[in-house]
Amino acid sequence: MSLELTFNxxxxxxxxxxxxxxxxQQRGQKRQDGERLLKSNxxxxxxxxxxxxxxxxRWNIRMSAPGxxxxxxxxxxxxxxxxxxxxxxxxxxxxxFWKSAGDELLQCxxxxxxxxxxxxxxxxxxxxxxxxxxxxxxxxxxxxxxCSIEFQK
Numbered sequence: 001m002s003l004e005l006t007f008n009x010x011x012x013x014x015x016x017x018x019x020x021x022x023x024x025q026q027r028g029q030k031r032q033d034g035e036r037l038l039k040s041n042x043x044x045x046x047x048x049x050x051x052x053x054x055x056x057x058r059w060n061i062r063m064s065a066p067g068x069x070x071x072x073x074x075x076x077x078x079x080x081x082x083x084x085x086x087x088x089x090x091x092x093x094x095x096x097f098w099k100s101a102g103d104e105l106l107q108c109x110x111x112x113x114x115x116x117x118x119x120x121x122x123x124x125x126x127x128x129x130x131x132x133x134x135x136x137x138x139x140x141x142x143x144x145x146x147c148s149i150e151f152q153k
Contacts, residue, residue, distance in 0.1 A: 001152070002057060002150055002153070003050075003051055003054065003150070004060065004151075005047050005049070005149055005151070006148040007046070007047060007071075009043060009044070009045055010045060010046045010131070013044045013046075013131070014038070014044040016080075018038055020037065020084065021037050024037070032084060032086075034088060035084050036084075036086055036089070036090060041137060042133045042135045042136075043133070043134045043136070044131060044133060046130065048128065048129055051124075051151075051153055052124055052125050052128075054121045054124050054125075054152070055151060055153075056114070056117035056118045056120065056149070056150075057117075057150040057151055058117070058149075058150050059108070059117060059147075059148075059149055059150075060146075060148040060149070061097050061146070061147050061148075062106075063097075063099045063140065063145050065139060065140060065141075065144040066098075066099050066102075066103070066139065067099065067136065067139045067140025067144065068097070069095075069096075069098070069134060069137075069140055069145060070094050070095070070097075070134075070135040071094060071097070071134055072094045072134075073090070073094070073116070073119070073120060073130065073132050074090060074131045075091055076130070080131060090133075091119060093109075093115055093116050094112070094116065095112070095113050095117075096108060096109055096113075121151055124151075
């Protein structure tokens with residue numbers, strides 16, 4: 001039986017992280033050693049796992065415009081309500097997906113996308129929520145994508 005989970009934009013967490021960047025800039029301070037600040041082209045999304053025993057099946061990503069999407073997962077050690085995001089809490093590989101102008105088909109590095117999906121399924125065994133940074137490049141924006149991930153239960 002399959003389960004499709006949609007990535008949800010986390011506006012509240014994203015605004016909190018943007019305020020952190022703004023606060024540091026206004027006070028002329030630097031980030032903490034190892035801290036990962038949210039970049040202007042990045043948005044925060046989360047997945048809510050209703051099931052824990054999952055096996056990755058495939059990515060479902062639709063882009064209505066050309067551009068590049070890099071999905072970066074955070075580790076289960078990051079508690080956004082308690083700590084700032086640190087670079088060591090970002091997982092590899094990332095999911096890199098792109099669509100060129102005039103192309104109908106979405107491209108990706110298939111081996112990395114497969115490994116990334118499997119890693120998410122592994123982390124779902126221990127967490128009910130997982131956070132992601134979506135980096136939009138080459139003219140792509142959140143309004144131009146639909147993104148979900150499919151698992152077998």
